[in-house]
Amino acid sequence: MPSYICHILPILCVLVFPALFTQEQPKLLLVSFDGFRWDYIYKAKTPNFSYIIQNGVHVKQVTNIFITKTFPNHYTLSTGLYAENHGIVANEMYDSVLNKTFSMNNLEIYDSFWWEEAYPIWVSNQMQGYKSGAAMWPGTDVKIHGMFPSHYMTYNGSVSFEYRINQLIKWFKSEQAINIGLLYWEEPDETGHMVGPDDPKMKKVIADIDSKLGYLIVQLKTEGLWDKLNVIITSDHGMAEVLQDRIIELDQYIDREMYTLVDHTPVVAILPKEGKMEEVYKALVHAHPNMTVYKKEEIPDHFHYKHNSRIQPIFAVVDNGWALLQNKSDGFLLGNHGYDNTLQDMHPIFVAYGPAFKKNYFKETMESVDLYPLMCHILGISPLPNNGSINRVLDLLDSTDPSSQTKATDSYSWVLGAVFGIVIVAVFLVIFIKQVTLSQLHTVQVPQSEMTQPLLEG
Numbered sequence: 001m002p003s004y005i006c007h008i009l010p011i012l013c014v015l016v017f018p019a020l021f022t023q024e025q026p027k028l029l030l031v032s033f034d035g036f037r038w039d040y041i042y043k044a045k046t047p048n049f050s051y052i053i054q055n056g057v058h059v060k061q062v063t064n065i066f067i068t069k070t071f072p073n074h075y076t077l078s079t080g081l082y083a084e085n086h087g088i089v090a091n092e093m094y095d096s097v098l099n100k101t102f103s104m105n106n107l108e109i110y111d112s113f114w115w116e117e118a119y120p121i122w123v124s125n126q127m128q129g130y131k132s133g134a135a136m137w138p139g140t141d142v143k144i145h146g147m148f149p150s151h152y153m154t155y156n157g158s159v160s161f162e163y164r165i166n167q168l169i170k171w172f173k174s175e176q177a178i179n180i181g182l183l184y185w186e187e188p189d190e191t192g193h194m195v196g197p198d199d200p201k202m203k204k205v206i207a208d209i210d211s212k213l214g215y216l217i218v219q220l221k222t223e224g225l226w227d228k229l230n231v232i233i234t235s236d237h238g239m240a241e242v243l244q245d246r247i248i249e250l251d252q253y254i255d256r257e258m259y260t261l262v263d264h265t266p267v268v269a270i271l272p273k274e275g276k277m278e279e280v281y282k283a284l285v286h287a288h289p290n291m292t293v294y295k296k297e298e299i300p301d302h303f304h305y306k307h308n309s310r311i312q313p314i315f316a317v318v319d320n321g322w323a324l325l326q327n328k329s330d331g332f333l334l335g336n337h338g339y340d341n342t343l344q345d346m347h348p349i350f351v352a353y354g355p356a357f358k359k360n361y362f363k364e365t366m367e368s369v370d371l372y373p374l375m376c377h378i379l380g381i382s383p384l385p386n387n388g389s390i391n392r393v394l395d396l397l398d399s400t401d402p403s404s405q406t407k408a409t410d411s412y413s414w415v416l417g418a419v420f421g422i423v424i425v426a427v428f429l430v431i432f433i434k435q436v437t438l439s440q441l442h443t444v445q446v447p448q449s450e451m452t453q454p455l456l457e458g
């Protein structure tokens, strides 16, 4: 082999082969701490949140979708759609066509029917040939469009955070590794409802969430995933302080016989009994200065909460910090959410770390519908039509990371790299075969000449 090839080949191989074989599939872990209001990190010591913020990105407030409740917002995070488009319009729903009800705390949530107006990210990820894993994320234990996540857990609130993260790590490291994992944790929502978001008891819960985040970081580092994985920590909604003297009672204005209460405080979905529509509406529309009542068709466009048969004919929203009950005896929460999504109290936090993200980058706000296109972009999968925009959140990404380039560029460099690599390998093989053949011919000829030599001599 000419000596210059001997020198050039190793250099070319070093340049080309890493591009071909070490470009790992980008990986993403999405974590939701239910009801983690944007400013909770300032209420307690949160060294682990600070660690991610210093080394990654921090979006101060996420504008989530209306209504600011758990199921609608989690389905938005995984679909990029407003509630009227993904169909999970509330935690409590009624479908008048099929006479079916949906309640967050009942088995009806396992009826695929409710979820199939959209394709969540784990379904589209698997349809594109990848594996997904989920630990208790709302909707991930439901068969949607004929599919469960490749790995998932049936919902059980008593399963520890540590167990959930360890399972996800196992799936990220398995032979047929997942590229996306979704993790849900019930706090600080539960305590926020019980004591209110401004109660000093919240400090302990927030510190506990931070230590859970610390456990997650340590485990990912121990398992060698920390620098490979893109980790997003966010939530579905915030929490507002509700006061005892801010309760509006429906019983004061309408007879219970006239309507069915479908969804509850602070955004109340009302289904009037047949022929009672106008009567119920008139009784409520000017009933209380802190309550706004809409006929379905009058719900303001900016709520994106109108065009779905699961939205009831009459809809009432109360002002921040108010409760709307049938009667005071119904039970009262010191903290609640569901209110207008433009209120700061309803906004969750967003922090992220990983190869795709910038370091120590701060952004004032983002929309929760943009998370889905952002995740698809990081994973290199095609997003389905959605209400978000990748362009509004591209600034969060490190432009030097290959996974943050556009997909077209990715495919182009991949094809270019592959073609270049194949050419180099082919050239190398041709030269190698030629050299081997020549040397074999040479070694075959030598004994012949050696054998013939004595004969000639003799």
Ligand SMILES: [Zn+2]
Binding pocket: 035, 070, 189, 190, 193, 337
């Ligand atoms: Zn809640």
